[in-house]
Amino acid sequence: MPSIFSYQSAEVDWCEGNFERSKVIAEYYNTVNGTTLLSLLLAPLNFLLLEGAVLQLSCQVGLSLLLAGIFSVYFHMTLSYVGQLLDELSILWTLAVAYSFWYPKIYFPRCIKSRKHFFWLTGVTTVISTLMSFIKPAFNAYGLNCIAFHLLYLTWRELKKCNDKRVHRMAAVMVVWWVLAISSWISDRWFCGLWQAISFPYLHSFWHVLIAMSLLYCCPLVMYFDVVYELPSFKPKLGYWPSDSWPVVVPYVALEEPHKQC
Numbered sequence: 001m002p003s004i005f006s007y008q009s010a011e012v013d014w015c016e017g018n019f020e021r022s023k024v025i026a027e028y029y030n031t032v033n034g035t036t037l038l039s040l041l042l043a044p045l046n047f048l049l050l051e052g053a054v055l056q057l058s059c060q061v062g063l064s065l066l067l068a069g070i071f072s073v074y075f076h077m078t079l080s081y082v083g084q085l086l087d088e089l090s091i092l093w094t095l096a097v098a099y100s101f102w103y104p105k106i107y108f109p110r111c112i113k114s115r116k117h118f119f120w121l122t123g124v125t126t127v128i129s130t131l132m133s134f135i136k137p138a139f140n141a142y143g144l145n146c147i148a149f150h151l152l153y154l155t156w157r158e159l160k161k162c163n164d165k166r167v168h169r170m171a172a173v174m175v176v177w178w179v180l181a182i183s184s185w186i187s188d189r190w191f192c193g194l195w196q197a198i199s200f201p202y203l204h205s206f207w208h209v210l211i212a213m214s215l216l217y218c219c220p221l222v223m224y225f226d227v228v229y230e231l232p233s234f235k236p237k238l239g240y241w242p243s244d245s246w247p248v249v250v251p252y253v254a255l256e257e258p259h260k261q262c
């Protein structure tokens with residue numbers, strides 16, 4: 001019986017051929033492009049521009065993202081059962097940490113009276129989901145992708161209340177990257193035969209880059225709304241480093257003089 005650590009013991013095998021470019025790396029391009037997820041750490045770096053509590057929270061989210069990137073690389077390198085679960089569970093827990101800290105209080109269920117209670121609700125839900133994830137690991141990724149739809153819904157609710165064109169623009173760019181990302185993920189999962197027929201089974205590695213791009217825009221946006229709700233005396237402003245007009249930019253959120261925007 002193969003060990004849960006052994007190569008190719010995972011329930012899922014992505015479209016890219018295994019061991020075609022290396023004897024030790026199962027899916028070479030998926031592994032190499034998995035490292036782009038580590039660039040997500042750039043997003044929490046934005047928060048260095050913020051202060052106190054906000055900076056503290058970003059460290060926890062940054063650490064979870066780092067683990068998600070490392071486990072993604074390990075999974076595609078080995079395609080092991082443990083690799084798959086570590087990849088999926090690290091994403092689940094990163095989302096849990098992000099939700100616990102950033103989920104706006106106005107959207108809390110009626111029975112939840114404080115962020116402390118919300119922490120407990122998120123914690124219990126995540127522990128139950130973690131246990132359930134062992135039942136049929138191949139379904140876990142579908143569940144995780146559904147969370148993006150909830151984020152889309154929250155974004156839409158917030159945009160309805162906000163007149164800042166920069167916020168609308170950043171949200172639009174985030175959604176475009178996400179649509180490209182999820183299309184690549186689904187195409188690789190469902191239409192592998194087609195991609196193999198045209199010798200282009202690399203869409204999952206594109207997904208890694210595209211979802212990282214989407215998150216790069218998502219994080220400053222979420223932080224922007226967090227400041228609006230939690231630090232109402234500050235005025236957050238979205239920007240692009242090094243400048244708006246450059247073709248390659250890193251989005252960020254900065255704090256300006258005290259004033260409420262949205």
Ligand SMILES: CCCCCCCC/C=C\CCCCCCCC(=O)N[C@@H](CO)[C@H](O)/C=C/CCCCCCCCCCCCC
Nearest residue numbers: 072094095098099102103141144145148151178214218222
């Ligand atoms: C108020 C909440 C704020 C949430 C902020 C978001 C914080 C970031 C959370 C999670 C990081 C996700 C990192 C993705 C790593 C992908 C690794 C990967 O490719 N794994 C695959 C196997 O190799 C696996 O099949 C994929 C599983 C699906 C992952 C779905 C992640 C959804 C994350 C939500 C993205 C939001 C983007 C904006 C949406 C409009």
Ligand SMILES: [Ca+2]
Nearest residue numbers: 013014015016
């Ligand atoms: Ca494969």
Ligand SMILES: [Zn+2]
Nearest residue numbers: 030072204208
């Ligand atoms: Zn992957």
